[in-house]
Amino acid sequence: MAQPTSQTTISPHDLSELVTRQYPDKEYLDGVINRAAEAQKAWRRVPLKERIAIGEKFMAEFSKHGHEIPEELTKQMGRPVSQVPGEVRGFLSRAAYMLSIAESSLSDVSLKDTDLPGFRRYIKREPLGVVFVIAPWNFPYLVSINSVLPAIVAGNAVLFKPSPQTPLTAERFARALVSAGVPNDLIQVLHLSPLLTAHVVQHPLVDFVSFTGSVVGGETIEKLAVEAKGFKGVALELGGKDPAYVRADADLKYTIAELVDGAMFNSGQSCCAVERIYVHDSLYDEFVSGFVDLVKQYKLGDPTQPETNLGPVVSVASARRIRKQVADAVKAGAKTLIPEGLFPIAQADNAYVAPQVLVDVDHSMDVMMEETFGPVIGIQRVSSDEEAIRLMNDSPYGLTASVWTNAEANPESENAFLRITDELHTGTVFLNRCDFLDPALAWTGVKNSGRGISLSKFGYDQLTRAKSIHMKIKTT
Numbered sequence: 001m002a003q004p005t006s007q008t009t010i011s012p013h014d015l016s017e018l019v020t021r022q023y024p025d026k027e028y029l030d031g032v033i034n035r036a037a038e039a040q041k042a043w044r045r046v047p048l049k050e051r052i053a054i055g056e057k058f059m060a061e062f063s064k065h066g067h068e069i070p071e072e073l074t075k076q077m078g079r080p081v082s083q084v085p086g087e088v089r090g091f092l093s094r095a096a097y098m099l100s101i102a103e104s105s106l107s108d109v110s111l112k113d114t115d116l117p118g119f120r121r122y123i124k125r126e127p128l129g130v131v132f133v134i135a136p137w138n139f140p141y142l143v144s145i146n147s148v149l150p151a152i153v154a155g156n157a158v159l160f161k162p163s164p165q166t167p168l169t170a171e172r173f174a175r176a177l178v179s180a181g182v183p184n185d186l187i188q189v190l191h192l193s194p195l196l197t198a199h200v201v202q203h204p205l206v207d208f209v210s211f212t213g214s215v216v217g218g219e220t221i222e223k224l225a226v227e228a229k230g231f232k233g234v235a236l237e238l239g240g241k242d243p244a245y246v247r248a249d250a251d252l253k254y255t256i257a258e259l260v261d262g263a264m265f266n267s268g269q270s271c272c273a274v275e276r277i278y279v280h281d282s283l284y285d286e287f288v289s290g291f292v293d294l295v296k297q298y299k300l301g302d303p304t305q306p307e308t309n310l311g312p313v314v315s316v317a318s319a320r321r322i323r324k325q326v327a328d329a330v331k332a333g334a335k336t337l338i339p340e341g342l343f344p345i346a347q348a349d350n351a352y353v354a355p356q357v358l359v360d361v362d363h364s365m366d367v368m369m370e371e372t373f374g375p376v377i378g379i380q381r382v383s384s385d386e387e388a389i390r391l392m393n394d395s396p397y398g399l400t401a402s403v404w405t406n407a408e409a410n411p412e413s414e415n416a417f418l419r420i421t422d423e424l425h426t427g428t429v430f431l432n433r434c435d436f437l438d439p440a441l442a443w444t445g446v447k448n449s450g451r452g453i454s455l456s457k458f459g460y461d462q463l464t465r466a467k468s469i470h471m472k473i474k475t476t
Helices: 026-043 048-064 066-077 081-100 102-106 140-145 148-153 167-180 194-201 215-227 252-268 281-295 316-331 385-393 411-423 456-462
Strands: 006-010 017-022 119-127 130-134 157-161 187-189 208-212 233-237 242-246 274-280 356-359 376-382 400-404 428-431 464-472
Touching (some): 017 167, 026 157, 026 187, 048 148, 066 081, 102 456, 130 194, 140 148, 148 157, 208 215, 242 252, 274 281, 281 356, 376 385, 385 411, 400 411, 456 464
Parallel strands (some): 157 187, 242 274
């Protein structure tokens, strides 16, 4: 079978062709990787303070064209144009934080206090070499900043593959880096077919692969890396089926508003979106009623219009998969609470999916066990913390979880949260918030949500290797 030679981005809004990019051949690709490796040898010798200063200039260069991003990104992946500036702000905020901790995170670790007379010991952090970043389409700026900028500041070269759905994001990112002073060959944007992607993963000059995407995609990257010669580092940021637990003393009005947004923002297309909710018996009926009332107020439609707050999902294929998951749940006994007629644009076979709330759900249904990645939520009744913990952990995923309780008014509620936290098998646990990344905290997952760490000081650890220096000064 002939291999594809190009990719074309289809807008989920009107299914029009937006942009086409040609794939390189393997010979050209090998040349790019060789040049990146050579550029990295020089870049690693640039003083850290100078690399940080270039990172700060990058933020200014990127901001110069920030006004162009909302409409451009909306057309590529369908998020309402009014919501894109939030991603740009988050992108810059994460960049600023990672730059602010770069010196302390990458400086030598002194062991002077424990050195014996005549000895000196310390630990250096050295760059890995060439890092291959495979970015997703759903938050292309927010996710890529987690690895691309720290990798470069740490002294690495970066090969940057964006999703075919959002090719312009990586190009814009790279232009700002080069304008700020990063050498051309050090940051390379690559539009690649699956076969060419595999070639890069297995290339002997590629030292580390950072992948964000589906579990299936992560399994493929892991297998390719294992089959490559040598021992190649891999970080996998994969999917989630993130739960929320509403305790009996939760602030109901606040909790409903936060969880509706956590489930519906970006049409539910976030790895840490709230995808299943467990509510204590005593609040269940009131919670469901308030949740449904708020979801009914969403405006699903043209994402380029400022009044729209719910756009299409990324593709017609994705929309069909989401609708099937809902239909299968209904066949198994679930009940839908949002009338389809409220959102007529979603009646056609297009990329628009009406928001939906499901009750009478259980863990025999995919809608409570497998990633939906759409504006759909299942709500289940529980009678205790213990039951909630059991159901929250009953998942192949473990990215984030949230607990909602009145910790401000009742210290015992905070203690209960901390007890629950100790029992949850997940990378992040939130109290009274959700669907949020704090750059000071390690972003990581367990089980099928992946492995590895981005953000925080530990994000730099992932992009460097330790070198121990052991000096015997006195030899007599």
